[in-house]
Amino acid sequence: MKRPITPALALAICLLSASGAFAHAHLAAETPSADDVIAGSPATLSLSFSEGLEVGLSGVTLKGADGQPIPTGAVSLAPGDNKQMSVPLNGPLAAGKYTVEWHALSKDGHTTHGSYQFTVRP
DSSP, X not given: OOOOOOHHHHHHHHHHHTGGGGOOOOEEEEESOTTXXXXXXXXXXXXXXXXXXXXXXXXXXXXXXXXXXXXXXXXXXXXXXXXXXXXXXSSOOOSEEEEEEEEEEBTTSOEEEEEEEEEEEO
């Protein structure tokens, strides 16, 4: 004897099968790390995400303590890893607090954004 599918079961099946549709590229890790205090300037900012990225529509802005943008090199994806965005710095950073503002477009078309800070000590 077959049991009928209840509305609750049908909803559960739909939600489980559609879980990929709700995916977004969330920041999973960053270097330098959020709230980190580092000795010396990094050469590159590295941001790792939970989903693959469309690099042409994703980006990073680095700002100094005064809120002014600091020029960086072009954003690129790590070789063989479309979840890791890399941003070379054009020169060494002076001691101070920095803000990284990022936006990401995942391969499935969802956008996310956020920011974090790190400090370079002398």
